[in-house]
Amino acid sequence: MRPAIGQEKSVDAGFDSALQYAERWLDIIENKGTFSEADAKSIIEESKENFAEHFNRGWLEYRKSVTEAGDWASVEWSGEGAAFRDVLGREYIDCLGGFGMMDLGWCHPEVVRAVKAQVERSPMPSQELIDPLRGVLAKLMAQITPGDLKYSWFAASGTEAIEASIKIAKLYTQKSAFIVAVKGFHGKTLGSLSLMGKADYRAPMGTLYGGPIYHVPFGDADAVERQLEICDKVGIGIAGVLFEPIQGEAGAIVPPDNFWPKVREVTKRYNVLLIADEVQTGLGRTGRMWGVDHWNVVPDILAVAKSLGGGVMPVSAVVTTEEIFEPMMYPNPFMHTTTTGGGALACAAAIAAIRVTLRDRLWEQAAAKGEYLIPKLQEFAAQYPQIYEKITGKGLLIGMHFRNPQIGYRVAAELFKRGVLVSGTLTSAQTVRIEPPLIISMEQLDEVLERLGDALKTVSRSMEDG
Numbered sequence: 001m002r003p004a005i006g007q008e009k010s011v012d013a014g015f016d017s018a019l020q021y022a023e024r025w026l027d028i029i030e031n032k033g034t035f036s037e038a039d040a041k042s043i044i045e046e047s048k049e050n051f052a053e054h055f056n057r058g059w060l061e062y063r064k065s066v067t068e069a070g071d072w073a074s075v076e077w078s079g080e081g082a083a084f085r086d087v088l089g090r091e092y093i094d095c096l097g098g099f100g101m102m103d104l105g106w107c108h109p110e111v112v113r114a115v116k117a118q119v120e121r122s123p124m125p126s127q128e129l130i131d132p133l134r135g136v137l138a139k140l141m142a143q144i145t146p147g148d149l150k151y152s153w154f155a156a157s158g159t160e161a162i163e164a165s166i167k168i169a170k171l172y173t174q175k176s177a178f179i180v181a182v183k184g185f186h187g188k189t190l191g192s193l194s195l196m197g198k199a200d201y202r203a204p205m206g207t208l209y210g211g212p213i214y215h216v217p218f219g220d221a222d223a224v225e226r227q228l229e230i231c232d233k234v235g236i237g238i239a240g241v242l243f244e245p246i247q248g249e250a251g252a253i254v255p256p257d258n259f260w261p262k263v264r265e266v267t268k269r270y271n272v273l274l275i276a277d278e279v280q281t282g283l284g285r286t287g288r289m290w291g292v293d294h295w296n297v298v299p300d301i302l303a304v305a306k307s308l309g310g311g312v313m314p315v316s317a318v319v320t321t322e323e324i325f326e327p328m329m330y331p332n333p334f335m336h337t338t339t340t341g342g343g344a345l346a347c348a349a350a351i352a353a354i355r356v357t358l359r360d361r362l363w364e365q366a367a368a369k370g371e372y373l374i375p376k377l378q379e380f381a382a383q384y385p386q387i388y389e390k391i392t393g394k395g396l397l398i399g400m401h402f403r404n405p406q407i408g409y410r411v412a413a414e415l416f417k418r419g420v421l422v423s424g425t426l427t428s429a430q431t432v433r434i435e436p437p438l439i440i441s442m443e444q445l446d447e448v449l450e451r452l453g454d455a456l457k458t459v460s461r462s463m464e465d466g
């Protein structure tokens, strides 16, 4: 920790040790060779200590990579495709995909190549001249999103895209209320958090967004209609209705087929914007380019993030129509900005990611692989009713719902011991998502199924033994 002002000598000492520490780690980062086992083990110890002392001790205690990795915690180091290795060289199949960030897998060579080329030319825009890549990405977004969505705004994270969606909807409608879903997840900055449908994250924060927020059950279009009708009758202006097409964090929950079409119809009828949070479902994850494509619905605003950066750069976008975007352009075109959002590296990564997604038709791969995987998981669910409650999902956004969080944790831990990474939802292992890179091979999927079968046998046996 830096000493207080007035103790300059010790400040200098702190700076000196920080300088040496940064230099040591730059040597490691830039070293392309392999480590000795002793070096690898010292990196593990050092990483654990840094997390415990300076990052977040709770995280460390919660992680399977620490609790279930045997004698040495797993510190991730490198990866290609749907597999990655830890610093000791142990290999894992990635069935978590960075919670939807890794549609293209680890270190996709074409995305890495584009980013490397751009980083050496000009990594960040001046902010004053016209930077070409932002325009290129905005045009591509207009080309790949449904209907007449045409203008884009860029940032780094999903939650920023949701914040921007809130502001764009408020600016255009001049209204303040939103209708969202119970168990919905839209990010954790204050505006997005207000739309979240989970008490765990909202309640400790007290007062959130100032405007009214109404939560309705996900998938219940009649509840949306009723809420719109009530607000209309009592004179509460609704700016937007915002949902994930398929709820991700809630455990890959697919709404009934009438949900999105009916919500589109009632939002039009009440003159309210429909916002699709495609942060996790976008770009092919659920078997169509966009989650809303399953129901041929065109939202007024679409937010996307995660895999837009090809698993290489953080980048998010909000895409909307020219009419809705107008108040973001006039009279003040700087109404909502962020300095680093849509920088050249992020755009280069996104342009490469979109090219790979289109050329390799990744949404079709997700659909085919989901159609292969989901019935096999359902067979496991039927075989082990004491373990499973149900399987949900579409494409490669799949939820395994267990009888209780302890069982879910046991299955995830047994899978991890067998070299397969999955994760529960943020606070509970009752639901475990299977969300691998869309480019995962059929051989890898078979390997996952075999290891899952083995893990389930172990968990079932231990339940019998009490």
Ligand code: PLP
Pocket (backbone or CB within 6 Å): 099, 156, 157, 158, 159, 160, 162, 185, 186, 187, 188, 244, 248, 249, 277, 278, 279, 280, 281, 305, 306
């Ligand atoms: N919206 C959805 C549907 C998400 O799944 C997430 C993150 O999981 C977010 C928004 C927030 O994205 P980020 O974590 O990049 O802020």
